[in-house]
Amino acid sequence: MKGQARRWSAFDDDVLRQLHANGRGVAYIAAFMVCAQCTVHRRARRLGLTFDEKHQWTPAEDAVLRARYPDEPTADIARDLGLNVGRVHQRANKLGLSKSDTFYASDKAGRIQRGRQDPRMVAHQFKKGLVPANKGLRRPGYAPGRMAQTQFKKGEMSGAAQHNYVPIGTEKVDPKRKVLMRKVTDDPSIFPVKRWRPVHVIVWEAAHGPVPAGHIVIFKKGRKSFVADEITVDRLELVTLAENMRRNSYHTNFPPEVVQVIQLKGALNRKINKLSREQKQ
Structure with a gap:
């Protein structure tokens, strides 16, 4: 019950080991075993289990993803698989999957469809005859309270702009x-x-x-x-x-042998830069 420490049985430990071996994440195991994620983490440490941040996708999960991803919200699929939405999107992209036109045309996509009266759009439309809440307020010279005292005056500068200013002709x-x-x-x-x-x-x-x-x-x-x-x-x-x-152009300003050296130097620099970027990545 809530507020009480969970009593782990040998069967619970077996279930935890099996789910861990199947590549399930902490969120999925916690939902499956009806407990907090911190509880799963704590028990896993006692059992010598560690969770890899990179989820190992199984053939069964890939099959589920191929069947459901085109026509269902990604959040629903991620919840059922015990993963976050971003990880599901990444796997779908790796598998070459994309949402279908039917999905994008449906309300599941969360889009306001043009060419029809979507209830979400109608509810927030500005109806004819309604008066804007700020009508007449933004008039020239409108400065309630201390606004006029703190406004920038025309041509006035302060801070870095004033410090760095130099006159015309400089x-x-x-x-x-x-x-x-x-x-x-x-x-x-x-x-x-x-x-x-x-x-x-x-x-x-x-x-x-x-x-x-x-x-x-x-x-x-x-x-x-x-x-x-x-x-x-x-x-x-x-x-x-x-x-x-x-x-x-160095082609006209230097002899052919110097031109060749310049070109080789440029190619070498490009290769060095490419290797440096790859090492950083």
Whole structure:
């Protein structure tokens, strides 16, 4: 009875050993023997039995899964097998099983079926003529209580945003693009990175207008600079993206034997990375 320690008999021990040998989990055994899971754990330890977290599926269980999985809720199958739902789904996936169209079209799937008046959907529909509970409350200037005192004011900043703020016109070197950048706007609707533009592009557009599509402004060879006053139009040139790729390709900048070494190095690095990932997994 509830509140009393279970009295284990020799027959109970035999049942526990048999269920354990059949690969049953603690949850299933506890339900079968009408006792708490902790009780099963405690008795199993005394009998020298251990439970493997990985359930060993038997041919009989696989047969049950094949017969029931397509058309029945997984929770029902898991309960009858004494397993959790996730483990049943994993086994079904390994066996190549999936739910049938008939199951998904039924109420068992728990889905609200489109094209019909599902009672669950009808019960929560917003009926014509009903007045929203917040109608008229969210009006301009609505600030009950101390809300107005704690709201952010327009243009106000605090915390990290205030600490990291720099004014328009600030310049910095972009460590990835390796060019001098200048802040051109504080527009909050623009993503922070987009508020900065390369200085050499600004200089080019001031003299020639917007950069055409499919082109890029670059420094002429040997004339790159990170000093704003030194970035002038005569140091720049407009090239196509294809031409820029050719100029930066190792195929055109190195002799064939060096190209081959670079390719072999890349293949070696990929192999090392693959082995490292496999070891971690």
